[in-house]
Amino acid sequence: xxxxxxxxxxxxxxxxxxxxxxxxxxxxxxxxxxxxxxxxxxxxxxxxxxxxxxxxx
Numbered sequence: 021x022x023x024x025x026x027x028x029x030x031x032x033x034x035x036x037x038x039x040x041x042x043x044x045x046x047x048x049x050x051x052x053x054x055x056x057x058x059x060x061x062x063x064x065x066x067x068x069x070x071x072x073x074x075x076x077x
Contacts, residue, residue, distance in 0.1 A: 053065035060068075 051059070051068070053068040056068040057063075057065040
C-alpha cells in the first residue's frame with residue numbers, strides 16, 4: 021500500500037514538473053505589426069513595428 025502511494029506521488033510530481041516547463045509567456049496586448057495595420061487601415065506596417073522606428077535623441 022505504501023509503495024503504491026509513493027509511486028502515485030512521484031508520478032504526480034513528475035507530471036507537474038513536465039507540464040510546468042511548457043508554459044510560454046506572451047504579451048496579450050501586443051499585436052503583430054501586420055494585424056495592427058489591418059485594424060487601423062493603414063497601407064504600411066512600418067509605424068507599428070518597433071524595429072522600424074527611428075531613434076529620437
